[in-house]
């Protein structure tokens with residue numbers, strides 16, 4: 001009987017372990033920290049709730065409105081008209097624990113342990129010996145143990161030890177930085193079913209900054225490519241300032257940061273070791289989305305193991321495991337390429353970002369964006385829509401330069417009058433967190449200080 005170790009108990013690992021355990025394959029799921037709260041915006045598409053059968057209790061907020069905010073503070077409201085549709089906002093500690101426990105209930109052996117080293121056998125073909133610190137006894141250092149298996153799924157995130165053991169090669173990473181900010185009732189009520197995305201050089205030269213609602217707080221953060229890493233705290237200050245009138249009397253309750261892969265690793269299967277989720281590098285450009293792709297890749301990889309091992313009767317070969325890569329690339333290759341292209345075109349500078357937000361005001365663009373996000377399907381456009389979209393893109397890009405601001409201002413409060421907001425702000429801004437000077441790009445004057 002085939003023995004499989006899944007290293008990492010995030011969405012990718014748990015969804016892989018679930019499939020393996022269901023098929024009756026002997027499965028160990030390693031998670032170094034069972035109460036891990038992965039730094040994450042926690043936004044998931046509707047198709048994930050349906051495909052992975054997630055109960056309502058996992059979802060803190062059902063977001064039906066997304067506000068895109070341009071560098072000049074143009075606000076475009078994107079609504080989901082159908083009341084059954086939403087973007088789910090969840091806390092990772094809740095989602096991850098649910099998926100992990102479900103895999104364990106189906107028969108996977110859940111090990112509270114940190115995998116520290118892997119012996120990979122000759123030519124990395126296995127069998128593999130995992131050396132791990134077992135924390136199940138409750139001690140701080142854990143008890144040293146080993147386990148021999150035939151197959152390993154590396155679901156251990158951006159700093160993957162499995163990737164190192166298999167010599168998977170490196171990828172570029174972006175750094176996502178986030179503060180969880182607790183808000184008073186009125187400010188929080190505004191974010192009840194609404195998330196905000198801000199673009200501008202002040203908040204991210206590479207991606208976007210976000211205010212995402214959680215059950216009793218908002219997650220406020222920004223993503224930055226590695227070469228701009230030194231700017232990240234200044235960019236976080238940028239989003240704090242732009243959103244300052246909407247985060248009145250806010251209090252930082254947690255500060256967190258984590259790498260986000262920017263593209264797949266050069267090798268995702270070596271021997272009988274396969275990478276999934278962030279370990280493989282499956283986060284999309286433009287949107288920075290990775291939870292669904294993690295869960296889905298874990299599931300697809302495990303399904304390939306089940307099928308090619310004849311439900312665990314024989315050890316699958318390297319070629320068998322590579323079948324999962326072919327299915328993956330066929331199913332999602334276009335999605336990754338389109339989002340990469342969008343990022344190259346629209347996140348280049350403030351003129352392009354203005355153009356991007358302007359385009360999002362169009363109903364066809366909104367439907368297209370939501371359909372591809374919520375359902376992960378490439379939506380076919382009719383010829384008229386295609387022509388319209390092309391003209392819109394050209395027009396918006398041409399106008400972008402004129403629309404781009406010479407500086408950045410905070411957006412007004414959405415729930416209080418201007419005077420009241422200023423009075424509250426005068427009492428003090430957001431409490432806690434890390435404060436540095438905001439980033440002031442060369443061509444723009446400094447952001448208007450709160």
Ligand SMILES: Cc1cc2nc3c(=O)[nH]c(=O)nc-3n(C[C@H](O)[C@H](O)[C@H](O)COP(=O)(O)OP(=O)(O)OC[C@H]3O[C@@H](n4cnc5c(N)ncnc54)[C@H](O)[C@@H]3O)c2cc1C
Nearest residue numbers: 008010011012032040041042043115157176277278290291
């Ligand atoms: C700040 C931020 C915001 C984000 N926001 C969003 C968002 O809103 N929506 C979205 O879709 N994506 C978002 N992402 C991306 C998303 O978090 C990842 O794509 C997703 O978590 C990948 O899941 P995973 O299971 O592959 O890896 P992870 O979630 O990283 O899980 C890996 C697990 O492995 C465990 N582990 C690691 N090493 C070992 C080891 N040696 N032994 C045992 N266990 C180990 C870790 O403790 C962890 O639980 C965001 C990322 C960041 C950093």
